Amino acid sequence: MGDVRADRRDGPEKPAAFDARTAAVAIAQLRSLLETNDGDAVELFPAVDRLLAGTVDKSRLDALREAINEFDLDGAWKKLTEITKEYGVRWELPDKKKLVLIVDDAPANLQVVHAILKDEFKIRVATSGPKALDLVKAEPKPDLILLDVVMPEMDGYEVCGILTATPEAKDIPVIFLTGQTETDDETKGFQVGAVDYIHKPFSPAVLKARVHTHVVLREAREQLARQLLDINNELDMAREIQMSILPNEVPKIGGLEIAARYLPMGSVAGDFYDSIIADERHLGILIAGASGHGLPAF
Numbered sequence: 001m002g003d004v005r006a007d008r009r010d011g012p013e014k015p016a017a018f019d020a021r022t023a024a025v026a027i028a029q030l031r032s033l034l035e036t037n038d039g040d041a042v043e044l045f046p047a048v049d050r051l052l053a054g055t056v057d058k059s060r061l062d063a064l065r066e067a068i069n070e071f072d073l074d075g076a077w078k079k080l081t082e083i084t085k086e087y088g089v090r091w092e093l094p095d096k097k098k099l100v101l102i103v104d105d106a107p108a109n110l111q112v113v114h115a116i117l118k119d120e121f122k123i124r125v126a127t128s129g130p131k132a133l134d135l136v137k138a139e140p141k142p143d144l145i146l147l148d149v150v151m152p153e154m155d156g157y158e159v160c161g162i163l164t165a166t167p168e169a170k171d172i173p174v175i176f177l178t179g180q181t182e183t184d185d186e187t188k189g190f191q192v193g194a195v196d197y198i199h200k201p202f203s204p205a206v207l208k209a210r211v212h213t214h215v216v217l218r219e220a221r222e223q224l225a226r227q228l229l230d231i232n233n234e235l236d237m238a239r240e241i242q243m244s245i246l247p248n249e250v251p252k253i254g255g256l257e258i259a260a261r262y263l264p265m266g267s268v269a270g271d272f273y274d275s276i277i278a279d280e281r282h283l284g285i286l287i288a289g290a291s292g293h294g295l296p297a298f
Contacts, residue, residue: 023051027084034068034077037135039102039114039123041068041076056083071107071125097122098215101142103132103159104177105151109200113146113177116204117211129154133162136169144215146198149178149189157192164193171221173214177202238268251275253283 026048033041045068049061060083067076099122102113110125117123124142126132129151136142145163149156156176163169176189179200186197196210250258264271276284 023048023055026051027080031077031080031084034073034080036138037073037124037126037131039071039110039125040118041073042071042111042114043118052083069107071110071127073125074131098143099124099140100211100215101126101132101135101145103127103129103145103151103156104148106148109148109177112202113207116202116207120208121211121215128152129156129159132159136163136166136172141168142172143218144211145172145174146177146211147174147194149176149180149185157188160189160194161192171218173218175210175214235268242268242272246272247274251277251283253277254280256283258283 026044030041030044030048032038033044045065049065052061060079064076064079064083067073067079097120100117101124102110102117103126104110104113105127107127110127114123114125124135126135130153132145132147136145147156147159156178160174160176163172163174170193173195174193175196175198176194177198177200178185178189180186181199189197195214198207198210246262247260250260252258260273262271262273271287271289273288274286276286278284
């Protein structure tokens with residue numbers, strides 16, 4: 001756990017039983033969730049509410065509760081910031097869960113998907129396409145995006161197209177959430193870059209299975225990419241070693257015009273050549289070939 005600090009500022013007098021440090025920790029955790037549009041803020045708020053009841057003005061807590069329950073997490077963050085001015089809180093929490101970004105303009109749908117996935121995944125939420133594009137730029141980046149198709153201002157197809165064309169987001173798998181069942185609609189989704197569809201109403205088992213499958217597939221692709229990079233680095237090193245043992249220049253001997261050309265079939269080969277001038281009239285040439293190609297031949 002990171003540094004936690006609670007400084008007493010001017011404000012309402014705290015009751016005798018008020019635990020400033022516990023309140024500071026709870027508020028800081030809630031603030032951290034709101035800063036990243038994390039849906040777990042809905043689960044945490046009741047605990048914060050109990051800690052601050054009778055200390056913070058009730059109308060401010062009610063306004064904060066309403067914003068969080070409506071998934072207006074930007075508005076909730078601003079309201080909580082006003083409250084946290086009394087404490088000067090700083091806190092960072094590590095989390096090893098995979099991060100799923102849920103994008104839907106309907107709070108009810110966000111609540112359903114959040115309830116299904118919250119135990120296994122870290123959840124971040126957005127209620128519009130533009131907000132989703134902003135959140136994708138933030139670190140840590142989502143491991144997967146659940147994207148509603150029908151939204152005002154910017155629909156899911158447009159959002160997905162922009163993500164696919166963005167270098168830092170193009171590898172994040174996008175699953176569309178939709179009530180549409182027409183083949184043309186699904187085809188359009190795949191054309192703009194989606195990897196799957198989940199139909200409404202949501203089946204918890206299907207939702208969990210597909211999210212888990214595509215998260216695992218992305219991990220596998222990333223692992224293969226890392227392994228390929230390692231192999232290419234090894235090949236580059238082997239190629240440099242191989243070229244270092246070949247002659248830097250062709251021998252020169254009177255009456256002969258000598259040229260050499262070396263073209264390996266693979267990135268690295270085991271074949272090589274060399275030469276030695278015995279005297280002004282005699283030249284020794286060595287040409288060696290190894291069976292196979294690539295690193296095993298080398």
